[in-house]
Amino acid sequence: MAINKVVANATEATEGIKDGMTLMLGGFGLCGIPENCISEMVKMNVKGLTCISNNAGVDDFGLGLLLQKKQIKKMISSYVGENDEFERQMLSGELEVDLIPQGSLAERCRAGGAGIPAFFTPAGYGTEVAEGKEVRDFNGKPHILESALTADFAIVKAWKGDTAGNLVFKAAARNFNPMMAMAGKITIAEVEELVPEGDLDPNFIHTPGIFVQRIFQGVDYEKRIEQRTVRQKG
């Protein structure tokens, strides 16, 4: 029998999240975001959060909900273009923002979870991103030193999960979720479908249960589409 990670709901899962903590939140745009836990944190009204997330949601969904209530002190992201309130708070100085290249963000989370304190990458060399960072040449090309990221809580969203905390993601909703799951001191996974241990094929697990401390089946997923683009048949 595997170690059981199941909690009842978002309220139990988010227990211990306090003002001033650093959180990682999976998702790309609104795709693969932990909707249940975000709603719960709006209710909890935790403040002064540092949120590490590729994007900041839109004005009325995703992390935009926490921004509207000024619960976020600092965002660490790569792209924040879809959120007017974010841009307003950033330009007025209310919100601290650390913008970092998307690949560096992913790798910094992975490194944090993998016990690699820092690494060299070519991304950002010669730009503002490189300011204050060590530069070293490898194979005749300059690279900058980037440090690992970890978080008090990592909050991820998966398609399926089992009671042991093993996770399977769907399509492009995987994005940052697996790396962030690795980098949380406590990792919360909310899943669309929670199944008994043994039901998921071990050959097709994306995130092994060791990286997950709490898991629950989410409810009422909206899964909002940001840009609905279609073609016509014929």
Next chain:
Amino acid sequence: MLDKTGIAKRIAQELQDGWYVNLGIGIPTLVANYVPDNITVEFQSENGILGMGPFPYDGEEDADLINAGKQTVTLQPGASVFDSATSFAMIRGNHVQLTVLGAMEVAQNGDIANWKIPGKMVKGMGGAMDLVASAENIIVAMMHTNKKGESKLLPSCSLPLTGVKCVTRIITNLAALEIKDGAFHLLERAPGVSVEEIKAATAGKLVVEGDIPEMIID
């Protein structure tokens, strides 16, 4: 002069059989519509897709299947999906043969700026810095001048940089150009555009050698 579709069609002529290609947001996304019939390329989307297909049919949209521009897309047969770290391993590790992206400014030494206007617009760099830092083959798709009519091909960039000395080719509404030896080299004129018009719209050093052919766009 080319419109956005024309720029995309001209860039599609640069594609080669067997390439993996990353297309940025905006004009670059349109390139996928004009892949020549006789070649096979696979499109990589930085959010974790290889083998990205066209937009879904009406009613078949999947919120879990979007591209880097957050638009709903589909998967081609043979596609794969993966996490963001794996996606950028493909990009930084030079497994992607061509990157096409937009820009606000390009300098004659290949510097590119496309992520920030200080005090005005700060959307972030997304994956652009990772893409331009590693790719060997970078095509910029953009208008030759900005909305005020000022050249976007400059001696040096005035905006914060996205990457240094990395752009190899530029396709604009006026011209196709190559960057080498610290200058823009004119390769082709857009239909109906004269060399003089291109010179007038290019603030950086422009090299014009011999007769410059006009583009052939279907």
